[in-house]
Each structure stands twice: as structure tokens, then as C-alpha cells.
Amino acid sequence: MPILEIKNLTHTYGVGTPFRRSAVEDVSFAVEQGEFLGLIGHTGSGKSTLIQHFNGLLRPTGGQVLLEGKDIWAEPKKIRAIRFQVGLVFQYPEYQLFEETVYKDISFGPKNQGKTGDALDHAVREAARLVGLRDEQLEKSPFELSGGQKRRVALAGVLAMEPKVLVLDEPTAGLDPAGRENLMANIREYHRNKGTTVILVSHSMDEIARNADRVLVLKAARILMSGTPAEVFARAEELLSAGLDVPQITRVAMALRNRGVPIDPAVYTVEALEKQLLALKRGGAPC
Amino acid sequence: MSEMIQTESLRFAYPADEGRKPVYALRGVDIAIEKGSFVVILGHNGSGKSTLAKTFNAVLLPAGGKVWVEGMDTLDQNLLLAVRQRVGMVFQNPDNQIVANVVEEDVAFAPENLGVPPEEIRRRVDDALKAVGMDEFVTHAPHLLSGGQKQRIAIAGVIAMEPACIVLDEATAMLDPMGRREVLSTVHRLNREKGVTVVLITHHMNEAEDADRVLVMHDGRVDLDGTPEEVFSQVARLRHLGLTVPDTVDLLDRLRQAGWDVPLDALGAEDCAAAVAGALKKG
Numbered sequence: 001m002p003i004l005e006i007k008n009l010t011h012t013y014g015v016g017t018p019f020r021r022s023a024v025e026d027v028s029f030a031v032e033q034g035e036f037l038g039l040i041g042h043t044g045s046g047k048s049t050l051i052q053h054f055n056g057l058l059r060p061t062g063g064q065v066l067l068e069g070k071d072i073w074a075e076p077k078k079i080r081a082i083r084f085q086v087g088l089v090f091q092y093p094e095y096q097l098f099e100e101t102v103y104k105d106i107s108f109g110p111k112n113q114g115k116t117g118d119a120l121d122h123a124v125r126e127a128a129r130l131v132g133l134r135d136e137q138l139e140k141s142p143f144e145l146s147g148g149q150k151r152r153v154a155l156a157g158v159l160a161m162e163p164k165v166l167v168l169d170e171p172t173a174g175l176d177p178a179g180r181e182n183l184m185a186n187i188r189e190y191h192r193n194k195g196t197t198v199i200l201v202s203h204s205m206d207e208i209a210r211n212a213d214r215v216l217v218l219k220a221a222r223i224l225m226s227g228t229p230a231e232v233f234a235r236a237e238e239l240l241s242a243g244l245d246v247p248q249i250t251r252v253a254m255a256l257r258n259r260g261v262p263i264d265p266a267v268y269t270v271e272a273l274e275k276q277l278l279a280l281k282r283g284g285a286p287c
Numbered sequence: 288m289s290e291m292i293q294t295e296s297l298r299f300a301y302p303a304d305e306g307r308k309p310v311y312a313l314r315g316v317d318i319a320i321e322k323g324s325f326v327v328i329l330g331h332n333g334s335g336k337s338t339l340a341k342t343f344n345a346v347l348l349p350a351g352g353k354v355w356v357e358g359m360d361t362l363d364q365n366l367l368l369a370v371r372q373r374v375g376m377v378f379q380n381p382d383n384q385i386v387a388n389v390v391e392e393d394v395a396f397a398p399e400n401l402g403v404p405p406e407e408i409r410r411r412v413d414d415a416l417k418a419v420g421m422d423e424f425v426t427h428a429p430h431l432l433s434g435g436q437k438q439r440i441a442i443a444g445v446i447a448m449e450p451a452c453i454v455l456d457e458a459t460a461m462l463d464p465m466g467r468r469e470v471l472s473t474v475h476r477l478n479r480e481k482g483v484t485v486v487l488i489t490h491h492m493n494e495a496e497d498a499d500r501v502l503v504m505h506d507g508r509v510d511l512d513g514t515p516e517e518v519f520s521q522v523a524r525l526r527h528l529g530l531t532v533p534d535t536v537d538l539l540d541r542l543r544q545a546g547w548d549v550p551l552d553a554l555g556a557e558d559c560a561a562a563v564a565g566a567l568k569k570g
Contacts, residue, residue: 043433043463092461148332174379174460176332176490178529203463206534245464248493248534248556255560261567270534274541280567281547 001069002030003197004054004086004165010062011049023049025221026063031165031199036191038212038229039201042243045218047201051167054199055086067165084113087163091170093154094147102128102145102153103138109161127160130190132182148179152186159190165197166190172207184211205247209233209268217244230266249273291357291452291484292320292343292374298351299338312338314507315352320486322451325478327495327515328488330504331529336488339504340456343486344374357451372401375445377458381437385429390421390440393429397448408447415443418481419473435466439473446477452484453477459489467491492519492533496554503528516552535559542566 011024024046031037041047052058053065056072056079065072072082090096099105103124110123128138131152137145142153151171158166171187172180188211191198202208208215208229215232217225219242225232233239236246236254249270253263261280267273297316300309312335320326330336341347342354345361356373359366375397378384387393391412398408416422419439424432429440438458445453455474459467471494477483487494495501501518503511505528511518519525522532522540532540535556539549542563553562 042465146332174457174490176529177492177531178331181531243465249538251556252535252538252559252563255557256564259560259564261560261564270537270541273538274545277542277563277567278545 002066003033003035003068004031005066005069006030006050006053006063007066008063009050009053009060009065011046011053011058012061013049015061022221024053027218027221027223028063029216029223029226031197033197034195035197036211036213037197037199038208038215039199039218040203040205040208040215040244041218041224042203046221047218048169050218051088051169051199051201054165054167055088056082057088084109084161085163086165086167087158087161088167089155089158089169089171091173092151093158094142094150097142097150097154100141101139102133102142105142105153106138106156106160109157113161123160123162124156127156130159131156131186148175148183151175151183155183155186163196165199167199167201169201170203171200172202172204180207187211203245205233205245205250209247217242219244229268233268234265236265289322290319290355291322291324292318292486293355294318294339294342294349294352296352297339297342297349297354299342299347300350301338311350311507313342316507316509318502318509318512320452320484322484323478323482324499325475325485325497326487326500326502327498328486328502328504329490329492329495329518329530330510334504334528335507336504337456340376340454340486340488343452343454344376345370346376372448373450374452374454375448375450377438377441377445377453377455379457379460381434381441381461382430384441384444385437388428390416390427390429390432391425393440394443394447397444401448411447411449412443415446418446418477419443420469433466434462435469438462438466438470442470442473442477446483450483452486454486454488456488457490458487459491459494467494492531495519496533503530515554519554520551522551538563 006027006029009024009027012022014020039047053060059073097105106124106127107120110120115123133152142150172183212229215229216223233246233250236250239246247268250268253267253273256263263276267276294316297313298311299313300311303309328336345367348362354361356370359370361370385393386396394412394415395408398411419442421439429437459470474485478485495515498515501515502509510528511521519532519536525532533554535554536551539551542549547566549562549566553559
């Protein structure tokens with residue numbers, strides 16, 4: 001049974017007004033336990049509307065959201081419990097920090113979950129450790145920290161609730177290259193060690209290419225493509241005509257094919273392209 | 288005089304907490320930015336690149352050394368307004384720089400404050416919106432526009448001042464790939480067609496590919512300075528500075544280490560493919 005299943009989901013804004021518009025239309029897919037799913041689509045494709053359904057912030061105007069096989073809206077009064085199970089980290093989450101100390105800020109979620117005493121302390125420290133915050137930083141004001149560190153605090157606040165599904169909306173936007181790589185390494189490690197399902201929304205094709213097991217591409221409220229990164233990026237021309245980017249290496253591979261160099265369309269990383277080129281040079285068949 | 292901006296032993300420190308020593312964000316920067324050029328400044332967080340940019344229009348004043356804008360010393364209080372009219376800034380968050388409820392009023396804000404006559408304001412606003420490709424949106428409400436469109440309005444607001452130089456401080460960081468392309472093509476066009484000097488500060492290495500010159504800041508100083516090709520071929524140095532190199536350069540670097548005869552400075556996908564295909568044919 002998939003951990004999260006979206007069935008024929010439709011969300012229409014402004015029903016009964018002249019501004020009626022479907023941001024998500026008849027979208028269906030399933031996410032397996034422990035999967036790392038990438039979600040791509042440019043601004044206005046319906047990504048943000050879609051992910052706000054995963055933990056019941058928005059209620060579908062049509063279709064269902066199933067968490068572990070159960071419709072999350074079966075009992076609307078219990079929707080709060082769903083929010084602890086599906087953790088949503090918004091864009092620029094550092095703007096949502098509010099407490100006096102980092103420790104208090106991280107503990108807000110688990111405290112509301114009903115955790116107290118040692119269990120609460122453990123959850124906070126474990127989450128802080130996962131995002132690479134040091135013990136002495138826990139007593140600081142979150143507002144004294146750098147942008148990248150603030151973002152870690154906000155992420156830890158969600159991890160401390162130990163969600164079954166972690167949804168990240170552009171977690172690395174605005175960070176420098178080293179900051180981006182560090183944060184993604186933390187998320188990968190968390191995913192690997194805890195086996196938590198991760199859904200990553202990103203504009204960066206390179207980030208999706210490096211991290212996701214499977215990629216969903218949204219366009220104009222619908223799913224345009226779904227598959228492994230290799231399958232999706234092999235359809236580079238389609239992605240480009242949909243106004244999306246492709247990894248830079250995919251562009252190089254395309255340009256090489258145009259020059260008659262037989263590069264496998266599924267190649268999208270530097271390592272894979274290097275390997276194929278070295279094999280070609282040796283006169284061997286591309287692997 | 289062909290220098291737009293020139294600095295000499297420029298130092299700057301942010302005020303420290305009581306009892307602590309101030310930390311210098313700039314520790315001696317000597318650069319000259321030529322009029323009409325397109326310069327990209329790279330560097331990791333805390334390298335001093337944004338601080339440097341803010342000294343270019345006297346948002347920040349040197350704690351040591353000098354900054355000249357078209358020969359005007361930014362430390363001279365009497366020249367402050369003149370300096371700020373010559374160099375316009377665009378910041379990261381589009382929502383923090385829009386002041387009016389209608390696009391044309393927002394763009395008119397600076398010229399109104401400069402006391403430009405009304406007919407002249409009309410002309411400048413129309414021209415500025417045309418220059419950023421937003422002339423259809425004259426009477427729109429800015430908050431209903433996309434991020435890329437809002438940044439273009441912010442740029443139009445700067446252009447309406449008719450500055451000689453525009454400094455963009457991570458102005459594309461919060462935009463999606465399409466918004467980023469819109470903003471970049473806008474500033475490249477302004478640079479090409481109107482001869483506006485552009486200083487672009489960014490974390491995105493690929494935005495530096497088409498620049499005339501790339502400066503890499505590290506620890507408050509200029510660490511690398513040259514054409515994009517010269518700078519990006521310093522693979523080891525860039526990595527040491529906590530920056531990544533474009534994937535094209537990474538690939539070429541790996542192939543060179545495997546003994547291939549390819550240049551390191553083929554930044555674009557097409558150039559890179561041409562270089563690789565050429566090396567393959569040679570056998």
C-alpha cells in the first residue's frame with residue numbers, strides 16, 4: 001500500500017465567481033513508503049496548490065487524498081492529526097521563526113503534538129542534530145543566525161514532529177552553492193537513516209536529478225510526465241517546449257547527439273556522461 | 288574618464304556588539320569597473336559581495352579607502368544624491384521594493400522624488416516599462432504579477448531615474464527559471480542597447496557565462512578577476528572557495544584528467560559539445 005495516494009484530485013479556486021480557475025485538475029499518483037519523489041513545474045503549474053492538499057491545508061474540490069489508505073477528509077475534525085504525519089516545509093521557512101531561542105522554536109511542533117519532558121527534549125535535539133545545528137546554537141535567538149542556519153532551524157521544527165512524509169517546497173532557494181549542497185546532504189542523510197518518504201519541490205533540475213528516485217512534472221494543473229530522472233530527462237525537448245529547464249549535462253548530451261555522437265538520451269549527470277565518453281573514446285560500445 | 292566605479296583599498300566593517308571587535312566584511316578592495324561593461328560578482332555567503340555592491344551607490348560608506356562613482360567620492364555628503372542617481376540598485380526580494388499600488392506609479396516614484404517635470408516623468412515611465420518589456424502592464428496592480436515581472440518593474444523603477452549603472456544584488460535568487468531568464472535578458476539588453484553598466488551579484492554560476500568580466504570575492508577581498516572563461520577554468524581554486532563550477536567545466540576537467548585534449552573554457556552547452564566532439568574525432 002502506498003503511503004500517500006492522490007486520486008483524481010481537482011482544486012478549483014473561486015467557484016461561483018468570474019475568477020474560477022482550476023489550479024489542479026484530475027491529478028492521480030501514488031507515493032511509496034521511503035520514496036524520494038521530485039516535483040517539477042514552473043510557477044503557476046499548480047505545484048503549491050497540490051502540496052497543500054498532502055496535509056489537509058486545502059480540501060480537494062474533487063477527488064481524494066489517501067494517507068496509508070485512509071481518506072484524510074473522512075473525519076474532518078481529525079485533520080489536525082494529519083498535519084503531524086505529513087510535514088510541510090514552505091518556501092523561505094525562516095520567515096516563520098518566532099520564538100526567543102532556537103530550542104523553543106524547534107519544540108513548538110512536538111509540544112503541540114503532546115510531547116513533554118525527555119521525549120520532547122530528545123525530539124528537539126535529534127532534529128537539531130539532523131540538520132547540523134550545534135548544541136550551543138540551541139540557546140541563541142534564531143534571529144542572530146545566518147540565513148542558511150535559520151532555514152535549518154525551520155526545517156528542524158518540522159523534523160522534530162517526526163512526520164511520515166516530509167514535503168519540502170524549494171528548500172535551497174536563495175542559498176549559496178555550498179549552503180545548497182550542505183542542506184541537501186542533511187536531507188539525503190535524514191531520508192536514508194529514517195526511511196521517511198520525502199517529496200521535494202524544486203526549480204533546480206540539477207537538484208532533482210541528483211536526489212530524486214522518481215520525478216513528476218506538472219504543467220498547467222496536470223501531470224505532464226512521471227518516471228525516473230533518466231526517463232524524464234530523456235524527453236528533454238518536451239521539457240524545454242513546456243518552458244522548463246533541463247540539467248545542463250542533458251543540454252550537452254543533446255548537442256553531442258546533434259553532432260552525431262551516440263550518447264544515450266538517459267544521461268543527465270556529469271559522471272554518466274564522462275563514463276560514456278570515455279567508453280566511446282576507447283572504441284567500446286556505450287554502456 | 289572611462290571608469291564607472293572605482294575603489295581603492297576599500298574597507299568596511301559592520302558595527303559589532305559592545306565589547307567585541309568589529310568584523311571586516313571588506314578588507315582592501317581595489318577594482319575599476321569600466322563604463323558600459325557587464326560585470327558579475329560571485330562569492331559564497333559572507334564573502335563580502337553584497338557589502339561591496341552597497342558601497343557602489345553609497346548605501347554603505349567606506350570605513351577605509353575610497354569609492355568613486357564617475358569620479359565622485361561617495362564620502363562627500365554634497366555628492367550623495369548625485370551618486371545615487373547615477374547608480375541604481377535592485378535587491379533580492381521583489382515584494383520589498385515595490386511601493387505603489389499601480390505599476391506606472393511605482394515606476395514614477397524615483398523621478399517624482401527627483402523633481403522631474405510631469406511630461407518628462409510620463410516619457411520616462413513609458414520608456415522604462417518598454418525597456419523591460421512590461422508596457423502592457425502600465426495600470427496593473429504589482430501584487431498580482433509574477434516574481435519575474437515584479438523584478439522587471441523594480442528594474443524599470445531604477446531605469447526611470449536614468450542611471451548610468453545598475454547594480455543587481457541577487458535580484459534573481461527568489462525567481463523561478465523563467466523569471467530568472469526574463470530578468471537576465473532584460474539587463475543584457477539594457478547593457479547592449481543603452482550602454483548601461485551592469486553589476487550583477489549572483490549565486491548562479493551560469494548567469495556569469497555571458498558577462499564581460501567575473502569577479503570572485505572571498506573573505507572581503509577580490510580573489511579571482513577575469514573573463515568568464517579565465518575564471519571558470521580555475522576549477523580547483525573555485526572549489527576551494529566553496530563555489531561550484533558549471534557542469535560543463537566539471538565534465539571538461541574530468542576529461543582532461545583522463546588525458547583528453549579539450550579546453551577548460553567552453554562554458555556553454557554548445558561550445559562544450561563542440562569541444563568534446565572534436566576531441567573524440569581526433570581519436
